[in-house]
Structure formats: C-alpha cells, structure tokens
Amino acid sequence: MxxxxxxxxxxxxxxxxxxxxxxxxxxxxxxxxxxxxxxxVTELTLEHYPGMTExxxxxLAEEAFAxxxxxxxxxxxxxxxxxxxxxxxxxxxxxxxxxxxxxxxAYLIDRLKTDAPFWKQxxxxxxxxxxxxxxxxxxAAERWT
Amino acid sequence: xxxxxxxxVRERIGTGAETLDPPQAxxxxxxxxxxxxxxxxxxxxxxREPAKLRAAIDQAFVPLDAELGHAKEVxxxxxxxxx
Numbered sequence: 230m231x232x233x234x235x236x237x238x239x240x241x242x243x244x245x246x247x248x249x250x251x252x253x254x255x256x257x258x259x260x261x262x263x264x265x266x267x268x269x270v271t272e273l274t275l276e277h278y279p280g281m282t283e284x285x286x287x288x289l290a291e292e293a294f295a296x297x298x299x300x301x302x303x304x305x306x307x308x309x310x311x312x313x314x315x316x317x318x319x320x321x322x323x324x325x326x327x328x329x330x331x332x333x334x335a336y337l338i339d340r341l342k343t344d345a346p347f348w349k350q351x352x353x354x355x356x357x358x359x360x361x362x363x364x365x366x367x368x369a370a371e372r373w374t
Numbered sequence: 375x376x377x378x379x380x381x382x383v384r385e386r387i388g389t390g391a392e393t394l395d396p397p398q399a400x401x402x403x404x405x406x407x408x409x410x411x412x413x414x415x416x417x418x419x420x421x422r423e424p425a426k427l428r429a430a431i432d433q434a435f436v437p438l439d440a441e442l443g444h445a446k447e448v449x450x451x452x453x454x455x456x457x
Contacts, residue, residue, distance in 0.1 A: 262457055276380055277380075278430070306456065318456070341457050342457040346454050347455065349456070360455045361453070362454065366457075
C-alpha cells in the first residue's frame with residue numbers, strides 16, 4: 230500500500246502512523262523532519278511543482294516498495310508557510326523485518342531531498358532568502374545507487 | 375510551449391508561468407535558457423547563471439543539454455531543497 234500526500238495542512242502523525250500499521254508487518258520505521266529555528270529563522274515557506282511533486286514521490290515510494298519488499302509506504306510532505314518546530318515531512322515504511330523497514334525509510338528521505346521538486350525559503354525577521362542545495366544531500370542520495 | 379518557473383527564477387521573472395513559442399534554432403534546454411535571457415530584464419536576471427539552474431521537461435528532471443523535442447511543458451528552477 231502506497232500513500233503519498235503533498236498538503237498545506239499540518240501532518241496528523243498518529244493517524245498517518247496508524248494507517249501504515251499493516252497486518253503482517255514485523256517492523257515499521259518512520260522519519261519526521263521538522264523546521265529548525267537555528268540562525269534566527271522565524272518562518273519557512275515550502276514551494277513545490279504541483280503534479281510533478283506527487284509523481285516524483287509516488288515513483289520513489291514504488292522503487293522502495295519493490296527494492297525492499299515492503300508492505301506499506303507513506304510519504305506526507307507539507308507545503309506553504311511553517312514555523313520552527315512544525316513537521317515538514319513524515320515518512321513511514323512497513324516491512325516483514327526491521328532491516329528492510331529502517332533501510333527503506335533512510336533511502337526515501339535521502340532521495341526525496343534530491344529527487345522531488347520542493348524549494349525552501351527562510352525568513353529571518355523581515356528578510357527572505359531561498360535555501361541553497363547542499364552537496365552533502367547529493368552525496369547522501371548517491372550512496373543508494 | 376508552457377514555461378513554468380519556481381523559487382527565485384519565478385521571482386526574478388515576475389511570473390510563475392507563461393506560454394511562449396521559441397524559434398526553431400532553440401533545440402535544447404540550454405538554448406532555451408539563452409533565448410529566454412533576451413526577453414526582458416527580469417528574464418535576463420533569472421537566466422544569468424545557467425549553472426545554477428535545473429530543468430524538467432514534461433515533469434521529468436533533465437540535464438541542461440537535453441533536447442526539447444516535442445515538449446509541452448518545460449520548467450526552470452534552482453536545485454531542489456525539500457525534506
């Protein structure tokens with residue numbers, strides 16, 4: 230079962246986690262990305278490419294599903310304006326055993342960072358600045374190839 | 375051809391979408407970036423450093439030397455920063 234959502238609404242963590250608790254799963258792994266307030270960030274706005282974003286996330290979920298023999302994958306990504314502490318992204322994978330669940334969850338967040346069309350803009354006081362991509366994100370995604 | 379712009383590319387051009395008909399000599403994404411740069415001061419500012427741009431043709435990432443072919447939708451944007 231693959232469940233992908235790109236949404237302005239806050240992520241309902243208990244509901245999303247409950248939905249990925251599939252019968253027969255021996256392990257469920259999850260990752261939650263949150264807005265950091267370091268460097269005086271007061272607001273974070275996520276822009277995305279409607280249509281392509283959902284397609285990219287479904288593609289990644291299908292790859293992980295096949296590669297690790299998963300039973301369930303959920304990817305929920307928030308877009309729009311957020312503040313420090315808010316949850317940006319939730320990923321959960323259900324597998325027969327823990328190794329597949331943990332590895333596929335790490336794979337999905339690493340690949341999401343380089344393969345899905347999202348852009349972050351940080352606000353510090355009144356100043357807005359687009360976040361630049363990090364070379365370390367590219368390296369993290371590459372290690373799975 | 376439908377052009378889509380995101381993040382600072384959109385801001386510099388002043389719109390997120392426009393429909394344009396590039397001349398036949400525009401064969402690749404890099405050609406398109408070069409051509410767009412001549413359309414207005416905003417386009418020129420957005421296209422000034424092609425090395426900082428990434429592209430998608432019909433909602434699939436492509437390198438800048440990719441042929442446009444019969445592309446319906448071409449998007450230009452900075453490197454992605456989600457997650």
